[in-house]
Amino acid sequence: MTQTPTLAPRPVLVVDFGAQYAQLIARRVREAKVYSEIVPHTFSAEQMLAKDPVAIILSGGPSSVYEEGAPFVDPAIFTAGVPVLGICYGFQAMARALGGDVARTGLREYGGTAIDVCESGVLLSGSPQTQKAWMSHGDSVQRAPEGFTVLATSLGAPVAAFEDTDRRLFGVQWHPEVRHSAHGQAVLERFLYDGAGLAPDWTPGNVIADQVEAIRAQVGDARVICGLSGGVDSSVAAALVQRAVGDQLTCVFVDHGLLRSGEAEQVEEEFVASTGVNLVVVDAQQRFLDALAGVSDPETKRKIIGREFIRVFEQAARDIVAAAGAHQEEVKFLVQGTLYPDVVESGGGEGAANIKSHHNVGGLPDDLAFDLVEPLRTLFKDEVRAVGLELGVPEGIVWRQPFPGPGLGIRIVGEVTKERLDTLRAADLIAREELTKAGLDREIWQCPVVLLADVRSVGVQGDGRTYGHPIVLRPVSSEDAMTADWTRVPYEVLADISTRITNEVADVNRVVLDVTSKPPGTIEWE
Template structure:
């Protein structure tokens, strides 16, 4: 979210919900749901200073879930400063458990962890469940190993399930509520209504925060940070770096210098397309660097996915540093199109409680010996918010609707060691898949689609001849926020057409498989 300490908008007229982060991978979804209501939200770690909490003046606080157990010592707790502020509280999962424990209730470890759908029965009327009648049920998503086994004094039971007898509770006299389930995930079908009830009816927030405010604020922030100095931007051609370029262009104009690094891990013909769009059509200062050989050399013999990501990241930074050194003017800042899912999965939040899923080459700051400072205006935004911002800034629909492409490129879609031949095979297969999606009018019906090169070979028969060659996996997912995703149910005849084309047109492929894994438990990318 926007750093509240740097806001120059009129904060008196902007109501704020504070999301206190206990390390959940879903924390950003909570803030996102609140922002969808046009209510400003900001995320701070659970151990944030009292001064920052007081300066923020939140109208309500949501306590996130987390991986720890309140039954153990030295695990996160709600700061006393928040409890002393006597403002509305909503605890979710771990947030409910620590709230119950701190108010004198009892939390126990469940015999079996509960993960998945559940049916919650509304026990008594509650402002949090306004619009739901007593005795009605709602479908929710559970993900917990502990549960509240005894209500704190002055708390009432407001909802229950067969496996969690205390699924929701509220204070008898204060605006304090708690849920064992996760209203922020799409699996809880009426979760948005519950969060809206808390924000608007319990906290009495006004819906006066818009994406236009965010754009104005980011431009102001960039101007204040950069001044009249030069900024070097790594431009990939994707939505994230393109929106970053537009913001920087509006903020500092020709003081923005864009560098496009052809790392040899791009989609087919992408280097030419990027140069044509940004240099010829958008008239940005663009430098194109052909670094394919450098990346291939550094990646030789490396198959571990984390090591590949780190090598790609280091090489990327080194090339940027070299390009900056070549420029006549001193470059003080490096801009990147980092977005929040990257940060979450790299455990790059302020709190140390988040769990690392995978590292991202553009997350985690810069090497100590690098002379530039970072500018990351999208670091706290989700993909859909970046697209909304791009639309407001005037980016074309083709650009806005383009599927995400990982920073390490095909480096995380080639499982095992990377070389030029594998890249060529994957580029051609991916181009066929995307071409067929567009022809079948399916491209905009899926959120992300791509091919992955598997580190195995299989026997096939092509033209009456035996072929022992590579295996390509195709993947397409549907998602709103890229934190959770379901595999796309593409038509069988479409999949057959894609498979036939890949096997028949690419000599190095003998077999095509379709990935039907959802996130979680899988991630969208294979590495």
């Protein structure tokens, strides 16, 4: 088996103690133009140091340092000469491992909390004396370990931040990675630039160079196929692999009948014209409809769609080899545009909950016949867009609103049928047209349009009583897909969308607006 060499720069390791914020910490480090990787808390100090990290960040987590079986921080990482920053649970675990006192105070702090800076030091240099930060803790550090300077306090945390510049060890009780912490990014950058002495020199160009070399090392001279959906993720993944291995790659576009209006044409015309990639189009609409017949459960739908995708890819691979003639090797690799949020929400992190199975992660069949090539697996959506622009992927695709791999199949609440797909497609097209006309395409990260197929509501249309389906608009804004807020679309735009949908789409007599943030709701309804 070909071993892929380690081609990335020396990483800042983010040690994941079971909180989804670990991925957000890694993203914020990258925003500071410093490369980061995530490792599970089960890694030993020896395993962490074997990665030759330039710094280590200990994430927050749901545990208490006093719980039986709580994640343990090996003190060896504090004597290895590597700069370390502890955050929330990581801060408390660091304090306890180094001889400080951590206790339950009975005064919890959740959400926005006032922080009083008593000593700016390195970590809080330039910070205001009083600032708002995002807290989430019940325990607190009561006494800092010997050699540490206390930098800040709060009502519920006598020691809310500390540092030992001689050993390059730092910690904060709050979450600097979330936007609710007013000066959080500055705290991370002070640690990276001043505490750890790192330079902000990690860019999309570095990602491309590293991934191209890694793909070549993994693939060698083997044949590769890529499931191309026309979305930014699969398009950028395909462009990366094509740059690495050229004609060894064939892209397979599966028209599964779950696409939005005009998407098949966009793939065949826009992406292929700009990249010259080899493309095979497979019409599998009836196959997917047959497989989904009678199925309403969301998880079952996702797994069926994931399974059918792979089966179609396997057949496409056999057809590609057959068309190439005799003495051709089988297709060994499948390229997927898997991103970090896909992996996290599918339970792919140490201690992470399985929120939903993404078709290309938790939905893959056990008997997968391919080795996977996933060059975007450690990237967030905004990073993928930056890489795509650097690769020359058309802006119309790079800035296309995200669309789930299972397509409209998970935007129909209920059984998927051709008639329901046609209804949803028509409503979705109207919403996209009106949002584009209003100039909101960049302001709105995405606007899922959902058909409540198993719900009917009474309406009046043409002086008569109707009993039609509701359509839900879900406009959201997000930077990283881990959190999102509903977008305040102007009322007149919503009115135009509602009027057109109820006038032009048969069997729909009501349009409603989803004003739920993530969390608690996910982006998709299913």
